[in-house]
Amino acid sequence: xxxxxxxxxxxxxxxxxxxxxxxxxxxxxxxxxxxxxxxxxxxxxxxxxxxxxxxxxxxxxxxxxxxxxxxxxxxxxxxxxxxxxxxxxxxxxxxxxxxxxxxxxxxxxxxxxxxxxxxxxxxxxxxxxxxxxxxxxxxxxxxxxxxxxxxxxxxxxxxxxxxxxxxxxxxxxxxxxxxxxxxxxxxxxxxxxxxxxxxxxxxxxxxxxxxxxxxxxxxxxxxxxxxxxxxxxxxxxxxxxxxxxxxxx
Amino acid sequence: xxxxxxxxxxxxxxxxxxxxxxxxxxxxxxxxxxxxxxxxxxxxxxxxxxxxxxxxxxxxxxxxxxxxxxxxxxxxxxxxxxxxxxxxxxxxxxxxxxxxxxxxxxxxxxxxxxxxxxxxxxxxxxxxxxxxxxxxxxxxxxxxxxxxxxxxxxxxxxxxxxxxxxxxxxxxxxxxxxxxxxxxxxxxxxxxxxxxxxxxxxxxxxxxxxxxxxxxxxxxxxxxxxxxxxxxxxxxxxxxxxxxxxxxxxxxxxxxxxxxxxxxxxxxxxxxxxxxxxxxxxxxxxxxxxxxxxxxxxxxxxxxxxxxxxxxxxxxxxxxxxxxxxxxxxxxxxxxxxxxxxxxxxxxxxxxxxxxxxxxxxxxxxxxxxxxxxxxxxxxxxxxxxxxxxxxxxxxxxxxxxxxxxxxxxxxxxxxxxxxxxxxxxxxxxxxxxxxxxxxxxxxxxxxxxxxxx
Numbered sequence: 001x002x003x004x005x006x007x008x009x010x011x012x013x014x015x016x017x018x019x020x021x022x023x024x025x026x027x028x029x030x031x032x033x034x035x036x037x038x039x040x041x042x043x044x045x046x047x048x049x050x051x052x053x054x055x056x057x058x059x060x061x062x063x064x065x066x067x068x069x070x071x072x073x074x075x076x077x078x079x080x081x082x083x084x085x086x087x088x089x090x091x092x093x094x095x096x097x098x099x100x101x102x103x104x105x106x107x108x109x110x111x112x113x114x115x116x117x118x119x120x121x122x123x124x125x126x127x128x129x130x131x132x133x134x135x136x137x138x139x140x141x142x143x144x145x146x147x148x149x150x151x152x153x154x155x156x157x158x159x160x161x162x163x164x165x166x167x168x169x170x171x172x173x174x175x176x177x178x179x180x181x182x183x184x185x186x187x188x189x190x191x192x193x194x195x196x197x198x199x200x201x202x203x204x205x206x207x208x209x210x211x212x213x214x215x216x217x218x219x220x221x222x223x224x225x226x227x228x229x230x231x232x233x234x235x236x237x238x239x240x241x242x243x244x245x246x247x248x249x
Numbered sequence: 250x251x252x253x254x255x256x257x258x259x260x261x262x263x264x265x266x267x268x269x270x271x272x273x274x275x276x277x278x279x280x281x282x283x284x285x286x287x288x289x290x291x292x293x294x295x296x297x298x299x300x301x302x303x304x305x306x307x308x309x310x311x312x313x314x315x316x317x318x319x320x321x322x323x324x325x326x327x328x329x330x331x332x333x334x335x336x337x338x339x340x341x342x343x344x345x346x347x348x349x350x351x352x353x354x355x356x357x358x359x360x361x362x363x364x365x366x367x368x369x370x371x372x373x374x375x376x377x378x379x380x381x382x383x384x385x386x387x388x389x390x391x392x393x394x395x396x397x398x399x400x401x402x403x404x405x406x407x408x409x410x411x412x413x414x415x416x417x418x419x420x421x422x423x424x425x426x427x428x429x430x431x432x433x434x435x436x437x438x439x440x441x442x443x444x445x446x447x448x449x450x451x452x453x454x455x456x457x458x459x460x461x462x463x464x465x466x467x468x469x470x471x472x473x474x475x476x477x478x479x480x481x482x483x484x485x486x487x488x489x490x491x492x493x494x495x496x497x498x499x500x501x502x503x504x505x506x507x508x509x510x511x512x513x514x515x516x517x518x519x520x521x522x523x524x525x526x527x528x529x530x531x532x533x534x535x536x537x538x539x540x541x542x543x544x545x546x547x548x549x550x551x552x553x554x555x556x557x558x559x560x561x562x563x564x565x566x567x568x569x570x571x572x573x574x575x576x577x578x579x580x581x582x583x584x585x586x587x588x589x590x591x592x593x594x595x596x597x598x599x600x601x602x603x604x605x606x607x608x609x610x611x612x613x614x615x616x617x618x619x620x621x622x623x624x625x626x627x628x629x630x631x632x633x634x635x636x637x638x639x640x641x642x643x644x645x646x647x648x649x650x651x652x653x654x655x656x657x658x659x660x661x662x663x664x665x666x667x668x669x670x671x672x673x674x675x676x677x678x679x680x681x682x683x684x685x686x687x688x689x690x691x692x693x694x695x696x697x698x699x700x701x702x703x
Contacts, residue, residue, distance in 0.1 A: 055497065056359025056470065064390075086525075088398035089391040096390030141500040144525075174359060178291040178474020180502045201358065204443045206476040229388070 004028060022247065029243035033222065035215040037239070040168050040196070040223055042070075046079070046125040048133045048158055048165035050118075051198075052151060052188055053172035055139030058200035058226055060090065062172050063134050064097025065226070065234035071101050076131040078103035081121030083114040083154060084138040094136055100231065104130070114138065114150065115157035122161050135166065142187035155192045170223065172198045175208035185214045196223035199237070203227045207246050251504045251542050257286035259544045262327060266320035276308045279323065291505025293478045296334070296512040304330050328539050334508060335535035336517030340492065343463045349381075349427040349435045351460050355453055355488050356468035357480060358389075358441030361496035363396050365468050365522055366438045368530035369494075370405035372520075378433040383423030384409035385416040385456065386440040396438055403527055406432070416440065416452060421459045437462065444483030453488050465490040466519065469506055471498045477506035478513045485514045492519035495533065499523045504542075511535075563587075571674045578635040578667060582627045589620065625653035626663050638664050 005025055008014045014024045041047065049066070051059045063080060070076045080098045082105060084090035091107040098105040106121035108114075118135045125133045137154060140147040158165050171194045173181045188194050197215075199208045199222050211222045222237040261282040268275060280301050287297045304327065307313070313322040344350045352369070354362050363386065370380040382400045384407055386392040393409050400407040408423035420437050427435040437460060442449035457465065467490040469477060484490055495507050498521045511517055521533040567584060570576045627635060629652030634641050641649070641664055650657045 054472070054500070056361055058359060087395065088402075089395035092394045093389070093391035141497060143499065143501050174470070174472075176357065176470070176473050176476045176480070178472065178476075178502070178505055179289075180291075180472040180474075180500065183501060184472075201443070204357070204476070205445060205479050206474070210474070 026240065026243045026247060029212065029246060030239040032216045033212055033237075033242055034239040035221055036219045037221045037223075038195075042076070042132060042167075044162070044164060044167050046122070046130050046133050046162075047167045048122065048135065048162060050135045050137065050155065050158065050166040050169045050192070051172065052137050052169060052192060052194070053139060054141055054174075054184055057139065057172040057174040057177075058198075059139060059172045060084070060093050060097065060136055061229070062170075062198050062200060062224070062226055062234065063094065063136050064101060065231055066224075067097060067103045067134060068101035068231040069234060070132055071103050077128070079121055079125040079128075079130045079133045080105045081118050081133060081135040082107035083117040083121075084136050085110055085112045085114050085117060086138040090136070090138065104128075115154045118154055118158050119161060122158065122165070142184050148187065148191045151188075152191045168196065169194050170196050170198050171220075172200050172226075173208075173210065173214070175199050175202045175210075176204060176206040177210055179210065179213075181210035182213045182217060185218055185220055189218060189220060194220055196221055198222075198224045198226060198234075200226035203233070208242075209246055211242070212246070251290075251538075252501060253503050254286055254290040255542045255544060257289070258283065258327070258542060261286070262320075262324050262543065265323050268320055271308075271314055271319040271323070273309060273314075276305065276323070280305050280308075283327070287508070290503035290508065291474050291477075293475060293505070293509040293513060296509045299512070300330065300334055324543065328543055328545065331539035331542060332536040334512055335538060336511045336533075337535055340517040340519060342519060343491070345463050349424075349432045350464075351424065351427075351435045351437065351462040353437045353439070353457060353460060353462040353465045353488070354468060354494075355439055355465065355484060355490065356441060357443065357470070360441065360468045360470045361494075361522060362386075362441060362468045363392060363438055364399065365466075365494050365496060365520075365530075366396065366436050367399035367403040367405070368522060368527050369436055369466075369520065370400060370434075371403040371527050372530055373434045374404045379431070380405040380434045380436065381423070381427050381430070381432045382407050383420055383427075383435060383437045385419050385423075386438055387412040387414065387416055387419070388440045392438075392440070399527070405436075406430075417455045417459055420456045424460050435460075444480050444487070450483075450487040457488060464492065466492055466494050467516070468494045468496060469510060471495050471504065471506055472500055472502040473506045475505070478509055481510050481514045481516075485516070490514075490516060492516055494518075494520045494522065496522040499529070507538075574671065574675050576671060576674060578627050578630065578638055579632070581667065581670075582624065582635075585620065585624065589617075622653070622655055622659060623663060626650075626655055626660055629653040638667055 005021065005028060008024065009021060014020055051063050053059050067078045067080055071078045078101065080094055080103050082091035082094045085108055095105050106117065106124050108117040114137060121133055121135065135158065137151060140151065142148065155166065169192050171185055171188050173184060185194065185197065197211060197220055199211050202208055202225050215221050225235050225237050227233045227235060261279055265271065265275065265279050283304065284297055284301045287300065288294060307326045308323050313319050316322050354366055356362050366382050370382055373380045382396060382405050384393045384396045393412060397407045397409060408426050410419050410422070416439065423437070424435060437456065439453060439456060440449070442453065444450065465488050467481065467484050469481065473480065493510055493516060495518050507518060518533040521531050523529045523531065563583065567580055570580055626649060629649045634645065646657050646660045649660050
């Protein structure tokens with residue numbers, strides 16, 4: 001990136017003054033951040049979204065916000081699958097979000113097979129003609145190879161039921177995460193083919209610079225950003241705004 | 250955790266060590282490498298700068314360059330400084346002289362507070378303390394439910410008033426309860442909050458005022474990048490925390506947060522959380538961690554773990570049995586279970602000195618399933634068969650294989666391995682060194698844990 005900018009300044013394409021160089025840099029950053037950008041595809045019926053990520057990055061909260069948006073603002077019928085059967089009270093947490101968003105919840109017992117919960121949720125969604133199924137999964141560190149294998153299995157179970165599903169797999173990445181975020185995105189996408197990133201907790205002081213590396217190195221774009229705790233605090237990602245914020249003090 | 254940093258530092262230091270004499274430019278070059286390694290590990294740049302400065306001054310001191318083995322001296326200094334960077338020798342929690350010791354937990358969303366509360370409760374419970382936890386996270390949906398479940402799993406009592414009450418009131422009420430019920434420890438769980446959220450930070454200092462905690466612990470995700478420093482500084486201001494609980498240390502984060510937080514805030518890391526299970530929680534020892542980063546192993550922690558798990562009398566019994574050649578499959582099972590109680594084998598390997606340098610072992614993922622299989626096979630034997638494996642004939646083998654869900658050849662392998670083991674024990678007991686060929690056979694022909702590369 002820096003080389004490209006230097007080249008452009010040398011060749012006179014960009015005037016060699018501070019403000020112009022800075023503006024051009026923002027443009028270039030935004031371009032990288034926009035790599036592989038595509039809107040979330042909900043054309044399938046039902047469209048299946050799967051949410052993955054490391055513990056505590058905001059998967060369940062993000063799902064709550066997405067469900068609210070789809071159901072209350074777009075008028076779609078949404079089924080949530082509580083496939084995090086590991087963490088205590090994860091299903092209760094999702095149930096609360098389902099209630100707020102007016103979505104239906106399918107859950108299993110604690111310790112149940114996450115694939116089975118996903119399976120049941122998709123069956124339920126088909127039976128009722130729901131528009132969207134969102135599958136919540138348990139947070140896991142990407143270094144736990146057996147848990148990553150479990151995640152791949154959940155994906156296979158979903159794909160068995162609807163061949164193209166999950167239509168969208170999103171990874172939540174905490175904006176305060178350092179270089180490790182790139183590893184997370186890489187390993188998760190090896191296990192379950194990640195389509196996009198939800199960059200969460202951008203309302204803090206962290207700027208989420210790691211998203212640039214994820215888009216640039218892996219070609220996985222940021223699709224949504226989380227900027228707060230209320231239902232409305234989930235927004236589409238705007239590369240130019242993001243690039244400008246990266247350079248702001 | 251720390252793998253990349255560890256690799257780079259070890260490479261740099263082994264280069265230094267291989268030189269007979271060190272010149273100032275050798276030291277300069279090594280310092281440059283160390284600086285880069287730390288920066289790549291997300292360590293705060295100010296911390297890196299002052300760290301390498303101190304390091305260089307000490308390494309250029311006369312006693313190092315003129316010593317017989319300057320390389321070794323440099324390694325020793327790096328080890329000491331790395332330990333000092335993370336807090337020197339282990340610090341302790343302050344405990345109340347009378348009444349409950351109150352510990353307030355704070356941190357960003359998703360750093361792992363609720364889980365850390367339960368793990369800490371179990372930690373105290375193991376030491377015989379009566380522990381209670383106050384559920385003051387009324388914001389996140391189902392946070393109270395989660396705390397009740399994991400808290401009770403950890404054997405702690407959970408004080409909760411649902412989600413309608415005010416967190417400050419809950420904390421105050423819980424303290425009264427803990428005093429009345431004469432609990433030893435009260436852990437106060439709070440909602441995750443951003444360090445720039447002034448309302449919630451004010452609430453945190455209110456809780457602090459009302460409960461007068463003996464310790465305030467900041468829970469920090471080990472994967473946090475350069476932002477960790479800003480977070481820690483803001484929390485230091487609002488909550489004046491006393492120590493840090495570092496979570497998710499079982500990931501492959503490069504450790505920048507762990508290495509920066511003490512230097513920036515002056516507060517030590519007290520605990521490290523290293524896994525999904527409640528038991529995966531240990532006191533943090535900076536000196537031992539430094540040795541591990543430099544590949545010098547952590548034998549002290551290993552011994553402590555062994556002491557916690559191994560019953561001394563049982564160990565003596567076993568020794569006696571081996572000596573008298575009365576070691577049975579039953580004893581073998583007991584022994585295997587004891588070793589496994591110390592945690593996953595891959596974790597134990599990491600604590601052995603020099604293992605860091607053995608690439609195959611470090612990346613090895615010991616298949617615990619193989620051990621489960623051995624256990625299942627032994628458990629499918631009758632007591633008589635366990636005491637005298639010689640009696641296990643063909644039809645018994647078939648029955649055992651069926652019973653344990655394995656195949657006859659697995660049973661054969663186990664019996665064969667056990668025979669060889671006994672031969673070896675016998676020769677050791679009689680004072681002879683085991684025949685190297687026997688040893689090789691044992692490790693070659695036996696159903697040993699499969700080691701696969703990740």
